[in-house]
Amino acid sequence: MNNRTAHRSSALHHPRVQRSSQGGWAWACSCGGASCRTSRDVTPWRVALIGALNHSAAVAP
Numbered sequence: 001m002n003n004r005t006a007h008r009s010s011a012l013h014h015p016r017v018q019r020s021s022q023g024g025w026a027w028a029c030s031c032g033g034a035s036c037r038t039s040r041d042v043t044p045w046r047v048a049l050i051g052a053l054n055h056s057a058a059v060a061p
Helices: 045-058
Strands: 016-019 025-028
Touching: 016 045, 025 045
Parallel strands: none
Antiparallel strands: 016 025
16 A cells, blocks of 8 residues: 655646647747747647657756
8 A cells, every 4th residue: 555645746837739820839838938939940749749848847846
């Protein structure tokens, strides 16, 4: 039996990957972090997802 209590940190980040207006993909987080939106290159979904996951892992405790 496990008596350990799971503690949720208030520092959790949940970035969202969304379609950008240029036709590519971008991620944004409620903390203010976001992928580069000034680039004219169309970002593939996979690249945006990896960027969002890296952001989430980098700020996790």
